[in-house]
Amino acid sequence: MNDDQFDALVDDATHAVNDLIPDTVLDGLRDSERSDLLFQINDALTPILREVIDRTDSGSDNPTRSSTIAALISELLETHAQKCDEGGDCANDRPRHVISEVYGTSANIDSLAICEIEMGTQIYLVLDDHSAFRIAVEAVSP
Template identity: 85%
Template sequence: MNDDQFDALVDDATHAVNTLIPNTVLDGLRDSERSDLLFQINDALTPILREAIDRTDSDNPTRASTIAALICELLETHAKKCDESGDCKDDRPPHVISEIHGTSANIDSIASCDIQTGTQIYLVLGDRSAFRITVEAVST
């Protein structure tokens, strides 16, 4: 399955799920909230469908989305270990520490989204800084 076919599959699945949401729920949302809901459905379905396609396509090399998922899992695992360490909340280290720059912060959220050239990871920190990390395949 090529990227265009996969994108069409995700779009069709997103709209199919959207039609299952009762109108009473959708009517209570502003236009921007409806758009956000579609993006969230799309983002949730993308890795599920990608995994299903990857399992059935044995000639398919590792994708950028797989590597992005690995990076997200590593960050989430690191944050969880920091949150579980120490005897009390004040003893726990921040998720992100830069001794060189003298900064530290906790990870507030991590999300990923497939784009035409690969996958982007969105990382929002507790100090209100946000980052977009792009994962692209450089060879297949």
């Protein structure tokens, strides 16, 4: 399946899911909120459909996808954060998730998300010090 076909599939699936939402819910949303909802549905469906398409695509020589590596990195970050949250005898003893002694900063992970893009996968990381990061994961070999 080429990129245009995949994009059309995701768009069709996004609109199909949107059509399942009752009008009473959609009527309560502003135009920008409706648009945001479509983007969120699209972002949620993209990695799911990409994995299904990739798994059934017999022409794939490389079984490890960028989405798999991004999921691995995300799981490592989540596990690290969980271990930090469980450490120490009380909340004040627990280490922060991200610490830089060189720059004198520390923060906790507020949110972590994965999004498929044309060139690979991106991980979005938001910290409680209001900084945000986008980590790109791209396959460099076929």
